Amino acid sequence: MLQNRFRHTKRYREIMNAFLKNGFSHILFRLGITDRTSSKKDGAVMNMQDIGVKLRLTLQELGPTFIKLGQIASSRRDLVPFEIADELEKLQDHVAPFPFEQVKEIIETELEMPIDSLFTEFEKEPIATASIGQVHAARLSSGEKVAVKVQRPNIYHVVNKDLTILSDLARFLEDNMDWAEAYRLQDMVDEFARSLRDELDYRVEARSGERIAKQFEGVPTVHIPSIFWDLSTSKVLTTELIHGVKVNDLERLDAEGYDRERIAERIVHSMLDQILMAGFFHGDPHPGNIFVLPNNVISYLDFGMVGRLDDDMKYHFATLIIQLRKGNTENMIKTLDAMGILSDDTDMMTFKKDVDHLQSKYYDVPFEEIKPGAFFLDLFRIAYRHRIQIPTEITILGKSILTLEGFITKLAPGFSIMSAVEPFGKKLIMERYSPKNVLRKSLLHWKENIEILTDFPKDLKELSTLIRKGNLQMNIHIPQVQMILRRLDQVSNRLSFSIILLSFSILMVGLIVGASISGETNMLWRLPIIEAGSIIASLLFLYLIYSIFKSGRM
Structure with missing residues (x-):
């Protein structure tokens, strides 16, 4: 850490100064990062909302890495107090565009050809800007209109430096703070780093888009922009340019005669199909990433963040919804345990009371009126209260459903997302216990058991060798x-x-x-x-x- 600190001294100073300037000196001292003298300036007690506002301003000032960190933290309501998460949701990813000269240089360096040879038209002013890159409209020699996303110059080195600093700080806190070790802060930062580095590689985004496009092959109601691979690299991404209406532009949708109820139904059904059937879904379905095309066709954009659910997690999610409807607390707890949410340290008696309260909250509410986003928020509140760390894929799922619910409620107020979830859940459970699936799993387990039996003599020989050499070690963990x-x-x-x-x-x-x-x-x-x-x-x-x-x- 010391070596990195000397190498990145200037950036360390910028980060510390930003937090000190925004009133975090006392907290930095409590964390052991600064000395007591710098903490005397602001010993005033701040409530959670004040901390959230100041933290949002600080992260906004520190640039793309910290903006992305704040956006991800806003979805981790199992770890972050709700007042702070609400403020972090307001983080804006829009920044001033960088000059066309740099855009031209990056494109020509990446694609190894003059920009005039690649595009017959190229708009110098971007149609969208963000902290990592910006998008320009262009036209190919074939006449097709395309969207060209270009990464900001030197952004990879800036982000990589910040990630190194964050990793150092996480390691320092884990070594000195019990709460950081309990929450496995280093693992969280490593996961964030992997996600952000994937976002910096536009080829990963392109492959994610193509994977979701395959899910909707032959489905005329959903359109995914095509990728131009010969004009794409890790820093340049060229896709089909989508002309449509943003899903939250309600006035224009009404003026042009779109069917808002049908649009809501198609968005929800297509998202549930991604989540519960394919297990690979758009992780950030906000209104800016969903356009409506003629004939109420839905088009998804920007696949920089995606979520994944394996077969077991899909089944557990569906089971949880069905048990909520039945009002079965015991089975809800069993499902949460099977999802890997509970730990040995969980106070099961208090946890059961909280789940009972959660279930009773929705008991008298008609199923079609239950909002899954609100259910996820309640679940995250329980997790935060019991210091339970929810798997990342569930938090991405919760964030996606919350985002979806936010604009669907305005788009079609009478549409019930929960009613749309139920048939998918039942279908998933039926498939899990279908004779074909049971036979497939039985064969898989049989194959695994055969492999275990085949390897048993070799494993036994290795064990006896270790015992003979006196190298056998046993780690036994006994509670209390x-x-x-x-x-x-x-x-x-x-x-x-x-x-x-x-x-x-x-x-x-x-x-x-x-x-x-x-x-x-x-x-x-x-x-x-x-x-x-x-x-x-x-x-x-x-x-x-x-x-x-x-x-x-x-």
């Missing part, structure tokens, strides 16, 4: 191990005490018998040794009996 060790210590002390008492008693009996046989006196230094010893032994015996009864263990 300290309490168990303390009890064992008490038991061993009591046994030792009993043995000493027994030895002392035998010694006294020996003295009494010896004195009787020899007829000698039992006085030592004028003290009655045998009588005194008998009294001491009796007292020790009574103390032992008392301590056993006091412990409640016979």
Whole structure:
């Protein structure tokens, strides 16, 4: 960390100054990042909303890496207080465009041809700008109109430097703060880094778009822009230019005679098809990424963020919705446990009460009136209260549904997303338990078992070799191990005490018998040794009996 800190001293200073300027000096001191002198300036107590506002301004000032970090943090309501998450949702990704001269240079360097040879027309003013890149409209020699996304100059090095700094800070906090270690802060930063680096490679976005396009092959109601691979690299992405109406431009939709109810139905059904059937879905379906084409056709744009659900996670999500409708708390908890949400440290009694309260909140509400976005928010509140870290794919799913619900409610107020979810969920459960799927899973398990049996002699040989060489190590984790060790210590002390008492008693009996046989006196230094010893032994015996009864263990 020290080496990186010297190498990135200027950027470290910029980050620290931004947080100090916006009133975070006291928090930085508490985290062990700054000294006490810098924390004296603002010791005033801030509420969560104030912190959220100041944090949003700070991240906005620090640029693309921190803006993206804030946007992702806003979806992690299992980890971030709701007041802060609400503020971080307001982070804007729009920044001033960079000059056309730089656009031209990047395109010609990446595609290794003059821009005039690649495009017959190229608009110098961008039609959209963001912190990572900007989009220009252009025309090919074939006459097709295209959208050319160009990455900002030097953005990769800026982001990479910030990610290195964030990784260093996460490691520092994990080493010094229990909460950072409990939340596996380093893993979270690593995951964020992977996601952001993927976003910096436009080829990843292009492949994601093509994968979703394949899901809707032969579906005339959904359109995904085609990719021009010969005009695309990691820093330049050329796609079909979409001319349509933004899904939240309600006045224009009404003026041009679009059917808002049908549009809402097609958006929701196409998203649920991505989520519950394909398990690969658009991770950021906000209104700017969804256009409506003639005949109420839906077109999705920008696949920089996608979500993935495996078969088990899809099934658990569907089961959770169905159990919510049935009002079955026990099965809801079992499903959450199967999703990997619960941990050994979860207080199950309190958690069950919270899930009971969640279920009762929706019990008297007609199913079609339940809002899945609100359900996810309630689930994230419970997770935050119990310090449960929800899997990333579930948070992306929750964010997508929340975003969807936000504009669908305005687009078609009477449309029920939950009613649309139910048939998909039932279909998913039916497929899971269909004879074909059961047979396929049985064959898969049979194959895995055969492989285990085949490898068993080799594994046994390796184990015996380790034992023979004395290299076998065993790591055993026992909950409440300290309490168990303390009890064992008490038991061993009591046994030792009993043995000493027994030895002392035998010694006294020996003295009494010896004195009787020899007829000698039992006085030592004028003290009655045998009588005194008998009294001491009796007292020790009574103390032992008392301590056993006091412990409640016979």
